[in-house]
Amino acid sequence: MIGQNNFTVMFTRAVLAATPEDQLAKPPPRKNGAVPNPNRQQIARMERELAVLQTRIKSVEDSYGIDNLHLTLARGYLAKLLGNAAIVRWLSHHRQEYLAEFQRVAEIDTLAGASEPA
Numbered sequence: 346m347i348g349q350n351n352f353t354v355m356f357t358r359a360v361l362a363a364t365p366e367d368q369l370a371k372p373p374p375r376k377n378g379a380v381p382n383p384n385r386q387q388i389a390r391m392e393r394e395l396a397v398l399q400t401r402i403k404s405v406e407d408s409y410g411i412d413n414l415h416l417t418l419a420r421g422y423l424a425k426l427l428g429n430a431a432i433v434r435w436l437s438h439h440r441q442e443y444l445a446e447f448q449r450v451a452e453i454d455t456l457a458g459a460s461e462p463a
Contacts, residue, residue: 349398359391424451 346352346360366372426432427447436444 349395349402363388363391420450420453423447427451 346356349356361369433444436447
């Protein structure tokens, strides 16, 4: 659950249902003598969905470092551009919306700050 960052009741039930009873620390209580078991199709579907999620997570992990580097370089470049008074003056006269966004990007201290709305 931690690896998938999914703590929902549905996911918990799916993990519990897919876990063999001999691997459980405490078997679930039986209601009316019946234990709800997922069928093979449901388990196969959950396994396929989990494989897709793991592939997506791996892709994000692989690209995170290079994306972070690119964002850091872009932020530094914009900060340097905004240090030039002539460029700031031109942007304020011709592209005010760009100037505002460039200033926001240049002021970002961490990536966590980048996701917060202004």
